[in-house]
Each structure stands twice: as C-alpha cells, then as structure tokens.
Amino acid sequence: MTRYAFRTPMLAVAAMLMGAAIVLRMLVPAAPMWAPALILLSAIAIGMVALTRYAASCENAPPALQRRYTREMLIGMGSYTVLLFVSLLWLRELEAPALRAVVALLPVAPIALVLRAMVRFIRGVDELQQRIELEAICIAAALVSFAYMTGGFLQAARVIDVPSSAAMLWVFPLVCGTYGVAKSVVARRYR
Structure with a gap:
C-alpha cells in the first residue's frame, strides 16, 4: 500500500459530509444553523487530515485490515448521512412522541457501526x-x-x-x- 492509502477514502468521506451540510441547509431550512455547520466543520477537518502526512498514520496496519476498515467506515458514514436527512425530514411531520423518538434515533445505528469498525481496526493492529x-x-x-x-x-x-x-x-x-x-x-x- 502507498504511503497515503487512506487519502482517497478520507477525501470521499469529507466530500460526502460537505455535500450533506449543503443538502441539509437546502432541504431543511428549519434545522438549527449549528447542524450543517457541525457537519461542514467535520468535513473540513477530515479533508485537512487527508491532505497532510498524517493520513498515513495507519500505514502499519495490514492491507486487508485497512481495506475492511475503509469499507466499514464509508458504509457507516454514508448510512449516517442518509439516515440523518431522512430523520430530519420525517421529524418535521411527526407528532407522536414515541414515533419521534424512534425517528430521531435513526442516525445512531450507523454511528454504532462506525465505532465497531474503529474497535475492529484497533484489535487488528x-x-x-x-x-x-x-x-x-x-x-x-x-x-x-x-x-x-x-x-x-x-x-x-x-x-x-x-x-x-x-x-x-x-x-x-x-x-x-x-x-x-x-x-x-x-x-x-x-x-
């Protein structure tokens, strides 16, 4: 694997988050200003790390572990982004507290997958x-x-x-x- 093997997936996650911030602002204008700002800040931070030499900080991991980690992170973050939008859009129309709770928690499951990917990566190095x-x-x-x-x-x-x-x-x-x-x-x- 090259020295910057994680650069492309990290830039993909940054681009996905940047797009998510823009779409969130456009689709859900009632969303608090800090929500897209938080997503945009995350995208900028990930992009900056990807463009520096620190993107290679996981280069000691076996290539198969790196590929699995990258795949799991992209799936988790992609799912998070989609479910975040779905949940924010549904929450505008739902009234029942129990249903609102379930819909509000939709983005939590992909974050659990991201955490699982991180733990699996750490156990594999x-x-x-x-x-x-x-x-x-x-x-x-x-x-x-x-x-x-x-x-x-x-x-x-x-x-x-x-x-x-x-x-x-x-x-x-x-x-x-x-x-x-x-x-x-x-x-x-x-x-």
Missing part, C-alpha cells in the same frame, strides 16, 4: 499501534471532558448560553477530531 491508539483516545477523552465541564460551569454561571442539544451533539465529533490530532502527536513520539 500490532501492540505499538494499539498503544498509540489508546494514548490518543485517552488524551482526546480527557481534553473534551475538560472542555465540556468548563462549558458547564460557564453555563451554570450564566456566562454562556449553549443549547443542550447542540452541546450534546458536539461531543462525539469533538472527541473524534481531538483523537485525530492527539494520534498524530503521539505517533510522532514513536517514530
């Missing part, structure tokens, strides 16, 4: 790569938890006012983005 992954996720979880707690204190003091739904939806993308940055820093230590 060697011990050094597992250590890098573990350190990176620990750093990401700690930093995002610290930021979330800090925001909670500022919210409680009425210094800031962030809608709870927006704050909750930002946690996972922030952990993923922080994990990517932490992984590049941690991996550099072991080179």
